[in-house]
Amino acid sequence: MNRYALLFIFITALLDAIGFGIIMPVLPGLLMDVSGGDLSSSVRYGGLLMFCFAVTQFFFSPIIGNLSDHFGRRPVLLFSLFMMCINYLIMGIAGSLAVLFIGRIISGIGASTMSTCNAYIADVTPEDQRAQNFGLMGAAFGMGFVIGPVIGGFLGEYGPRMPFIAAAVLSFANMLFGYLVLKESLQPENRRRFDITRANPLGTLAQMRHFPVVIGIIGVMFLYNMGHHVVPATWSFFTIEKFNWSPREIGYSLGFIGICMVAVQGFLIRWVLPRTGLRFAGIIGMLFTIVAFIGYAAANSPWMLYMVMLPGALGALAGPAMQGIASSQVGASQQGELQGGLSSMMSLTSIISPILMTQTFGLFTSDQAPVYFPGAAFLLAGALTIGSLGLFIRVTRGLGAATAQQPRR
Secondary structure, rough: OOOHHHHHHHHHHHHHHHHHHHHHHHHEEEEEEEHOOOOEEEEEEHHHHHHHHHHHHHHHHHHHHHHHHHHHHHHHHHHHHHHHHHHHHHHHHHHHHHHHHEEEHHHHHHHHHHHHHHHHHHHOOOOOHHHHHHHHHHHHHHHHHHHHHHHHHHHHHHOOOOOHHHHHHHHHHHHHHHHHHHHOOHHHHHOOOOOOOOOHHHHHHHHHHOOHHHHHHHHHHHHHHHHOOOOHHHHHHHHHHOOOOOOOHHHHHHHHHHHHHHHHHHHHHHHHHHOOOOHHHHHHHHHHHHHHHHHHHHHOOHHHHHHHHHHHHHHHHHHHHHHHHHHHHOOHHHHHHHHHHHHHHHHHHHHHHHHHHHHHHHHHHOOOOOOOOOOOHEEEEEEEHHHHHHHHHHHOOOOOOOHHHHOOO
């Protein structure tokens, strides 16, 4: 394995995650500024922005994944980073809700960065090491959550638009970095012709039906991500409503979550997976995720919220385990298609879940609430994760040792 290539792709994913994390603490303020509404109404606009982003990504992710199987990972990744730069710039100068929505649609077209990174990992990593290196992508996202929200919280003190401009600059620098140092990972002999009949959500699922375990894992990840979107969709609104946090305090909390994710996916996962195997690691991760969601809903003080973040971080074992199992089922020429299909599925959850979670939060914090309960969305997320755990246990029960168990080193 080319370790330098792995380092390059890790840094690329890290910088992209920083750009995403920067805007989270100030998004409520920007929406209230542009819409002229209060927090309860702005959270609904936040959900609709995520909805538009996800719909666009749902249709374009399979196209991007199939294009990367044909042209290679490098040009597709650079295109994605360019589109993200344009998105942040538009959102930073937006003077109306319509312009904000245009920015998110553009972002959805190019938002295949992580799926292309995962395909790159599959290209350059032996099968028995993929889950650990998928974990590195999660660690990069976690580090972005450490750095990005903290920067966003500080920049947010100078206005809600400043972090978006900073994110645009970082995305552009990221694109230049990739252009200079990122080498192609998909060899010509492993490429396949682009086929538009496969480059759509239904076409991708039709191809994946030949891999029963992959279809099952897609179902597991659908339920899991339906619940997991509660954090990006409602965290800022939840902590403002319940604890009256400032952008800086929101940034600190997201930074702490990021530190915990880095510890788990960057370091702990490399000790856990060889000893537990992918299946058991996935079960452990989902159980801790359930505990975290229930804990967030019940927390009555900030210190309790921080305490719950610790077991919540162990939930980060689940994603790489699921990715590792799915990736082991397909060949080199279909890794981009697989990752595009998984990204499309996650986009589908991004279409449904943010609306569901933000509307649930809005309902239970409004004047018309049947019962005032800001943590209602987290309880709903916990119930969805319980469903994903049950399906995961069933789907992976028959896996052989070579797939379900990582070899000891």
